[in-house]
Amino acid sequence: MDAPDLKSAACGSSAAEPLRQRGQHEVFCGLTSIIWLHRKMQDAFFLIVGSRTCAHLMQSAAGVMIFAEPRFGTAIIDERDLAGMADMHEELDRVVDRLLSRRPDIRMLVLVGSCPSEVIKLDLDRAAQRLNKVHAPDRRVLAYSGSGIETTFTQGEDNFLAALVRDMPVQSETATSSLLVVGAMSDIAEDQFERIFRSLGLEDFSFLPARRSTEIPAIGPNTRYILAQPYLGTTASELERRGAQRIEAPMPLGEEGTTAWLRAIADTFGVEAERFDAITGPGRERAKKAVAHYRDTLEGKRIFLFPDSQLEPAIARFLHRETGAEIVEIGTPFLHRRHTQPEFDMLPDTVAVSEGQDVDKQIERCRAADPDLIVCGMGLGNPFEAEGRSTKWSIELVFSPIHGYEQAGDLAELFARPLSRRAALEVAV
């Protein structure tokens, strides 16, 4: 779809009628999720079955320093495999055997499909089943696709978690209701939520992904799940297929988001309002105070978000409601209507929304709108800076602890920092 008018194109759009673009997408593929997933799950090894490009992506895009014992790698398909001179499944078994025999610390091996493996239709689910016959129960083998022809960035985590859900044991029918918090958060935020849950009187709760592959909880109709990340559409469908019921809430970002998120949980599990207020009160106050510190810098600032992680609507809601920023455009690689509804309920109807991308046109729209801050990927950041514009790398939103009360101030600071830095430089000049 072409933008009829550069300045007004995205302005005519909305959450209900986003501007949909099918041009060059300047985004990562799902393999990139491995960068945080391998840190989160400390006994898992992610084996990409792909090309040299996949391996090059992981080391250069991630900027990852690989020391002695990394927990991800690439089985590079070569000419012999493609020419049929070698049986690819036998080759994969050989690579896996060698890897597992060298690394007794690995308890879960995850085969990750890539663009080339998807195009040649290499069946990694079948490979995982076969390898499980050899290596289970000591080592479990799972498979999912992180290919760039099917997934964008965080959707790699979505497919991984969906594979974990398929692998979860069945909860007994007599089980009492349990809470499952879904989506990789920083350990520090997870620990804080754990303490809050306990204070609220919740006993049976778990996080997905767990920190160890052996701690995967059982699932069934008595499971209530809540998303801690907005990009988990496939995982949510898989959870519901297993009988789990969703607790609807905005993402736990900022004071308001965190409170609404915790309240949705508290209401589901019958926590009394007084107790809820007593437990969350101090955190709310700390979060408000911490965010207020950055309000002067961010209030009234016009912010343009390029598509990256699907966190964009939630981030826009936080920036708009809690720091007083004005949102010029919310770009998102994919708009999950049901999961983002609570965010859009808190945003003005007029906010411009675009789904997908035609990067050159979006850059033109952004230049025409001349925002105060551009939230974008690393491929676009420095060129915008060279034009004299302030940017924030969106990838920081998946690597920094941003969830919950104690991180609300840090989340605001992420966006305030480039603006303060520019202001400081201008004074200096």
Add this chain to the structure above:
Amino acid sequence: MQLTIWTYEGPPHVGAMRIAASMRDLHFVLHAPQGDTYADLLFTMIERRKTRPPVTYTTFQARDLGGDTAEIFKTACREAVERFEPQAVLVGSSCTAELIQDDPGGLAKTLGLSIPVIPLELPSYQKKENWGAAETFYQLVRGFAGGRTPAPKEEGAPRTCNILGPTALGFRNRDDIVEVQKLLADLGVEVNVIAPLGASPADLTRLPNADFNILLYPEIGDQAVR
């Protein structure tokens, strides 16, 4: 199939990108899925250049396969030429596009573009980054300088040379060029063309005018020099 924890070189299309990003007035249309756009940040983050590299990706998706990936390439190529107005355009495939065999060179030809199209064959499952860079530079030199005769020279004109092989993301390439130019100036030798770094396709047509070549980085320029 080989287990790889660390790869020193990228795939050959990244080498082709380095040549495209080294030169002026040249654009590269790469048939590739969206994830391959990560390579932009090699230039914007690691090299810290002020502009995005001159590369357009087709970013086809699973739902396009078996349908209209060829059409997506043609649209991307036509729009890139209109938007960036290069002197010439490189076209090629990344590893995934190589498997779907769309033939970017043939497709680009059907567009009837008014500028030269240099098709690249970049065998991703056999070769690596430096090979891709060398091959791309060779194809460009062959396309623009091949078969040209040197311009006639005046009696007593200073000796001239080309400096070949420096590229974007090359280790200390910019510093080396400065040093070599100083040495040449001391010797009374004039520099005809430095390529690919900073050269345009039109500059490549002047390569035969030099008396000799300095091959500064054989891994990039060897094939072209021969």
